[in-house]
Amino acid sequence: MSFFDLKGFVRPLTGISQFGKNPHTKRMDVLGQDTADRYRGFHYNDLQDCIGCGNCSTICMNEAIDMVELAAEFNIKEEKGNSGLRPRVDYGRCCWCALCVDVCPTGSLNLTKEYNYVSPDANSFLWTPGVDNPYGKDQLSFTSNNETSLMVFNRVPMRELDGAERVKSFAEVVLGYNEEEARAEASRCISCGLCTEVCPDHMHIPEYINAIAKGNDEDALKIIYDNNPLPEMCGKVCTRRCEDVCAIAVRGEAVAIRWLKRYATERAQTADLIKEIVNPEIKEANGYKVGIIGAGPSGLTAAYYLALRGFDVTVFEAKKFAGGMTMYGIPKYRLPMESLDKQIGYLQKIGVKIEFNTRVGTDITFDEIYKKNDAVFIGIGFEKPWKLGLEGEDLENSIPAVEYLRLINNEESFDVGKKVVVIGGGNVAIDGARVSARYGADVTILYRRRVQDMPADWEEIEGAEDEGVHIHPQAIPVRIIADESGKKVKAIEYIEAKMVAEEGARPRPVPIEGSNKIIEVDTIIGAIGQEADYSFISEEYVDKIDLNRGRIVTNDQQQTSDPKVFAGGDAVNRTADAISAIADGFRAVKGIEAMLLKNKK
Amino acid sequence: MREKSTTLYLGPQHPGITGNMMVKLQLEGDTIVKATTHVGYLHRAFEKLIERRNWMQSTTILCRFCVPEPDPPEAAFALAVEQIEGREVPERGQYLRSLVLELARLQSFMLWYAGQSGSAGLYTVGQWSVGDRNYVLDLFEELTGGRIYHMYIWPGGVRRDIPEGFEDKVLRTMDYIEKRIDDYDRMMFDSAIFQKRAQGVGVITKEKAMEWGVVGAPLRGCGIGHDVRKDNPYDAYDKLDFEMGIFEGGDVWARARVRQFEIRQTISMIRQLIQNLPSGDYLNKMPNPMKWTIPAGSAYGKVESVRGEFGFHVVSDGSDKPRRAHARGPAYVHGVSLLEDVLVGENLADVSFIMNSLGVCPPEIER
Numbered sequence: 030m031s032f033f034d035l036k037g038f039v040r041p042l043t044g045i046s047q048f049g050k051n052p053h054t055k056r057m058d059v060l061g062q063d064t065a066d067r068y069r070g071f072h073y074n075d076l077q078d079c080i081g082c083g084n085c086s087t088i089c090m091n092e093a094i095d096m097v098e099l100a101a102e103f104n105i106k107e108e109k110g111n112s113g114l115r116p117r118v119d120y121g122r123c124c125w126c127a128l129c130v131d132v133c134p135t136g137s138l139n140l141t142k143e144y145n146y147v148s149p150d151a152n153s154f155l156w157t158p159g160v161d162n163p164y165g166k167d168q169l170s171f172t173s174n175n176e177t178s179l180m181v182f183n184r185v186p187m188r189e190l191d192g193a194e195r196v197k198s199f200a201e202v203v204l205g206y207n208e209e210e211a212r213a214e215a216s217r218c219i220s221c222g223l224c225t226e227v228c229p230d231h232m233h234i235p236e237y238i239n240a241i242a243k244g245n246d247e248d249a250l251k252i253i254y255d256n257n258p259l260p261e262m263c264g265k266v267c268t269r270r271c272e273d274v275c276a277i278a279v280r281g282e283a284v285a286i287r288w289l290k291r292y293a294t295e296r297a298q299t300a301d302l303i304k305e306i307v308n309p310e311i312k313e314a315n316g317y318k319v320g321i322i323g324a325g326p327s328g329l330t331a332a333y334y335l336a337l338r339g340f341d342v343t344v345f346e347a348k349k350f351a352g353g354m355t356m357y358g359i360p361k362y363r364l365p366m367e368s369l370d371k372q373i374g375y376l377q378k379i380g381v382k383i384e385f386n387t388r389v390g391t392d393i394t395f396d397e398i399y400k401k402n403d404a405v406f407i408g409i410g411f412e413k414p415w416k417l418g419l420e421g422e423d424l425e426n427s428i429p430a431v432e433y434l435r436l437i438n439n440e441e442s443f444d445v446g447k448k449v450v451v452i453g454g455g456n457v458a459i460d461g462a463r464v465s466a467r468y469g470a471d472v473t474i475l476y477r478r479r480v481q482d483m484p485a486d487w488e489e490i491e492g493a494e495d496e497g498v499h500i501h502p503q504a505i506p507v508r509i510i511a512d513e514s515g516k517k518v519k520a521i522e523y524i525e526a527k528m529v530a531e532e533g534a535r536p537r538p539v540p541i542e543g544s545n546k547i548i549e550v551d552t553i554i555g556a557i558g559q560e561a562d563y564s565f566i567s568e569e570y571v572d573k574i575d576l577n578r579g580r581i582v583t584n585d586q587q588q589t590s591d592p593k594v595f596a597g598g599d600a601v602n603r604t605a606d607a608i609s610a611i612a613d614g615f616r617a618v619k620g621i622e623a624m625l626l627k628n629k630k
Numbered sequence: 631m632r633e634k635s636t637t638l639y640l641g642p643q644h645p646g647i648t649g650n651m652m653v654k655l656q657l658e659g660d661t662i663v664k665a666t667t668h669v670g671y672l673h674r675a676f677e678k679l680i681e682r683r684n685w686m687q688s689t690t691i692l693c694r695f696c697v698p699e700p701d702p703p704e705a706a707f708a709l710a711v712e713q714i715e716g717r718e719v720p721e722r723g724q725y726l727r728s729l730v731l732e733l734a735r736l737q738s739f740m741l742w743y744a745g746q747s748g749s750a751g752l753y754t755v756g757q758w759s760v761g762d763r764n765y766v767l768d769l770f771e772e773l774t775g776g777r778i779y780h781m782y783i784w785p786g787g788v789r790r791d792i793p794e795g796f797e798d799k800v801l802r803t804m805d806y807i808e809k810r811i812d813d814y815d816r817m818m819f820d821s822a823i824f825q826k827r828a829q830g831v832g833v834i835t836k837e838k839a840m841e842w843g844v845v846g847a848p849l850r851g852c853g854i855g856h857d858v859r860k861d862n863p864y865d866a867y868d869k870l871d872f873e874m875g876i877f878e879g880g881d882v883w884a885r886a887r888v889r890q891f892e893i894r895q896t897i898s899m900i901r902q903l904i905q906n907l908p909s910g911d912y913l914n915k916m917p918n919p920m921k922w923t924i925p926a927g928s929a930y931g932k933v934e935s936v937r938g939e940f941g942f943h944v945v946s947d948g949s950d951k952p953r954r955a956h957a958r959g960p961a962y963v964h965g966v967s968l969l970e971d972v973l974v975g976e977n978l979a980d981v982s983f984i985m986n987s988l989g990v991c992p993p994e995i996e997r
Contacts, residue, residue, distance in 0.1 A: 066793060067772060132920070
């Protein structure tokens with residue numbers, strides 16, 4: 030390079046060509062001055078869509094999000110599937126990574142295009158998205174959909190026997206998850222705990238699912254047995270209200286909580302193994318005796334936890350096997366005998382004494398139980414079927430569903446013939462229909478309302494349809510017609526109905542004049558509900574125990590108006606499912622403990 | 631009495647220092663006798679923080695390792711996690727990753743233009759290149775939602791697919807920038823001032839470069855060809871046609887020539903990536919981040935950042951959090967030991983000039 034470098038002096042001067050041109054601070058072409066469509070600015074939360082699961086708060090590594098209650102004017106209250114809380118963001122901590130958006134199961138939390146906020150007041154940087162920026166709704170930018178969300182919306186499918194195979198036997202329809210499937214399914218849970226709130230028994234759902242996801246099946250079993258002594262039964266047939274409120278279910282399929290419980294409980298294949306794994310602490314005998322009437326879910330629950338707490342417990346069961354409705358009301362293709370045997374075997378090993386074939390009122394008097402024990406628990410369930418109220422109901426081959434199921438489950442025979450009509454739309458009706466289908470019958474269900482109004486589980490309804498059961502909705506039975514002998518059922522007459530909307534109530538079926546039809550049948554199974562039979566309680570006690578519309582009245586610890594008598598299960602609560610009965614039993618344990626041990630002091 | 635030697639503290643707040651760090655200089659006249667680096671002004675304990683976060687949460691802190699080029703840490707971490715977990719990245723995801731990495735390299739080069747020319751007193755180029763860099767940031771904003779911190783590369787792929795019309799916008803921006811680079815060259819590389827300031831200044835010998843583990847442009851400026859994209863291709867780099875810029879000399883001039891060459895390679899690569907972008911999935915989705923566990927094991931993921939090889943050693947104990955994540959950035963070598971050595975004998979006015987040419991990013995030193 031020479032001393033005077035002409036080129037090196039002149040070339041930079043070409044920069045003068047830029048003189049007078051527009052500055053470089055404008056965005057390239059079409060965008061104008063607006064931010065990009067995906068810009069990560071301040072949050073916006075749709076307060077109605079949000080369920081307050083708190084997943085945004087959990088994922089936020091800066092702890093910028095906490096869950097707060099809103100002022101009354103927003104009308105966000107705690108209810109089923111909604112914690113009543115909403116996220117509040119501290120913009121002194123937020124780093125705008127938008128992980129909260131990508132893990133929001135409902136998609137209610139999004140980021141907006143707004144990014145500019147200036148204030149000398151440090152407290153004003155705490156925003157409750159949606160409350161402090163209602164206009165954010167029109168500025169949404171960084172959002173998540175089912176594809177971009179980090180939540181796993183699809184459930185691991187459950188393997189089942191196919192319809193044609195099922196009707197050949199009473200083999201269990203649902204095959205259960207294997208280990209790999211269970212881990213994958215459990216890992217979908219976000220541990221928000223909305224399920225725990227709606228579970229009547231408040232089972233520790235997030236905790237045991239977490240244990241399964243981590244591969245600690247034994248821990249899961251221990252957690253489950255903490256407040257449910259019949260978990261395998263629940264794992265197979267629970268009405269699972271938990272899954273209705275699952276946060277993932279808002280945009281996808283709920284976590285299969287029931288199947289996961291089933292998986293964890295099935296790992297322990299014998300009663301001894303359950304005892305070995307759960308290994309509960311059994312307190313020293315405290316000298317109190319408790320008599321329990323009915324070995325159904327509520328009675329067995331009370332018995333188990335009282336036994337663990339050192340009470341001397343005796344259960345009186347009228348029938349040959351324990352389990353109550355879960356034994357005699359639920360068909361074996363849903364809950365096999367071996368499963369119940371195993372669970373009840375475990376309870377017996379813990380020290381629960383069960384007196385089988387002992388009907389209170391005939392084999393032993395209520396008076397005797399009342400006097401010999403320090404407390405009595407009544408868990409008798411609803412055994413007595415409601416009458417259809419139809420002409421010809423008492424003919425041979427017209428049978429209430431509970432009675433029919435009891436006979437079948439007790440391995441007694443009942444010939445349903447070739448054509449069966451089931452009346453009703455609940456789980457019991459579907460059970461009656463599916464059992465009949467297994468005996469080769471052509472089954473029709475008559476139900477007053479629409480299919481979507483049926484109280485039965487949708488899975489059960491689908492299962493029945495798969496097995497060839499014909500569901501005839503909006504059909505009201507009128508009378509049952511006898512054959513020539515006048516003893517047996519020959520046909521049933523029904524009338525079709527239309528749905529009439531009613532203010533403040535669900536639509537009501539109204540018969541359509543002249544649409545009467547008759548179908549020939551061999552058997553009619555009525556399944557329109559049951560009630561309790563209190564005839565075993567002798568007169569001197571009946572007056573002391575308050576009843577209301579066929580149910581026993583109790584306080585929140587399941588104590589009846591007679592302080593010594595507690596009650597639970599179908600005879601007390603309206604929900605009429607096993608998990609509510611278990612919850613009743615569990616509450617009663619606390620009530621009995623409080624009453625007896627308080628007196629001791 | 632005349633003082634023979636002076637002690638001067640350069641930084642931590644100084645426009646000539648790349649980030650917040652300090653160099654303590656002992657001078658005789660204008661000549662540096664001894665240089666001592668002082669770091670610690672930016673320490674945020676990234677590595678420790680990562681140990682306390684689950685795998686998903688960890689991914690959002692990685693961009694803070696280096697503001698001028700935030701994507702390589704994300705990519706290196708993702709590569710390491712994928713190696714341990716055995717998670718495959720769909721081809722489109724690989725291309726999009728490479729695209730983001732190259733765009734990040736491009737905007738980082740443009741920031742370097744500003745720093746390198748600014749520290750030589752040529753301010754015009756810096757004004758231009760930082761202004762033009764905004765167009766690349768616009769692309770980032772459209773693609774990732776953020777201009778500087780992208781949080782875009784995840785184990786398994788990338789976070790979002792490209793928006794509609796994005797390819798066109800990238801190509802148009804590339805055309806524009808390619809034209810502008812010629813302007814920069816005339817203003818900077820052709821300038822006699824820059825040439826005289828850069829040639830023979832801040833020399834690193836080949837032996838020293840090898841011995842001290844120098845990487846990136848400073849190494850290639852010593853005539854040694856090493857580039858992770860070529861030597862251990864990751865993502866889509868094995869499918870791209872590009873060359874390393876290798877120049878002899880080891881001085882600031884050679885390092886500048888490497889970058890001058892490579893910015894054009896980068897633009898060409900971005901075009902190739904856009905033109906050959908395959909269809910399909912962009913992400914092999916991880917399970918629910920709340921319950922995402924990685925099998926026990928360890929892996930080293932490395933990528934080529936604009937400053938040189940950037941690596942992440944990730945150790946998992948099989949739980950939902952990393953047991954250890956150690957970042958190995960080029961800045962530790964370039965900004966501490968190498969800088970102290972290279973500065974000796976240089977002129978005080980060249981300190982920022984040399985520092986800019988080495989590519990020092992203090993947060994990477996203080997992990």
